[in-house]
Amino acid sequence: TRLILATRNAGKITELRSILTGAGLPHDLVGADAYPDVADVKETGVTFAENALLKAHALARATGLPAVADDSGLCVDVLGGAPGIFSARWAGRHGDDRANLDLLLAQLSDIDDAHRAAHFACAAALALPDGTERVVEGRLTGTLRHAPSGNGGFGYDPILQPDGDTRTCAELTPDEKNAISHRGKAFRALVPVVRELLG
Numbered sequence: 001t002r003l004i005l006a007t008r009n010a011g012k013i014t015e016l017r018s019i020l021t022g023a024g025l026p027h028d029l030v031g032a033d034a035y036p037d038v039a040d041v042k043e044t045g046v047t048f049a050e051n052a053l054l055k056a057h058a059l060a061r062a063t064g065l066p067a068v069a070d071d072s073g074l075c076v077d078v079l080g081g082a083p084g085i086f087s088a089r090w091a092g093r094h095g096d097d098r099a100n101l102d103l104l105l106a107q108l109s110d111i112d113d114a115h116r117a118a119h120f121a122c123a124a125a126l127a128l129p130d131g132t133e134r135v136v137e138g139r140l141t142g143t144l145r146h147a148p149s150g151n152g153g154f155g156y157d158p159i160l161q162p163d164g165d166t167r168t169c170a171e172l173t174p175d176e177k178n179a180i181s182h183r184g185k186a187f188r189a190l191v192p193v194v195r196e197l198l199g
């Protein structure tokens, strides 16, 4: 049976396929790009969970198939949790990873190492065409570097150094990142829920 991955972010799709397949989910995973006529939903929620549910419901309703969605972002302690749900458009243009990262580094240029704590957060939502919904969350805590390092991953990966590691997320292998990441934790927690509701 098909399970829709309700995201158009290529970095997320790659990670979700690996995480969900690695957790033994038997479903045929289909990206939202397979449904180009379904308009992007407005992310009007004020939390990661609300926005993940909005995205999952929109695809489930439009396709008549179960859908999972991810809403995620980087929360910086000294900025009161910003960029948070605005992570994808922090510098103004949605999905411009490099501009977002450069702006954030500029905003933190005066902040010393002791005050650069941050975490990635991910809400993983499942929605069924009948309106049934579930959502779970995961986190990865770390420290923000002063300059980007590494070519792996996407988004803010080159500047977040996970607690307990000397590398940035962009210097981890894909499997290493998925093992500890906010997305890995959230979607591995969602797998038993998918099994329970979809069989």
Ligand code: ITT
Binding pocket: 006, 007, 008, 009, 012, 055, 070, 071, 072, 073, 074, 087, 088, 095, 097, 100, 120, 153, 154, 155, 156, 157, 169, 181, 183
């Ligand atoms: P969809 O809504 O289509 O899923 P999006 O990129 O718009 O794609 P979000 O609104 O959830 O998704 O924004 C997430 C942003 O947070 C993303 O653009 C990155 O800048 C950042 N982000 C999320 N997870 C990340 C990760 O694992 N590593 C680095 N940055 C991440």
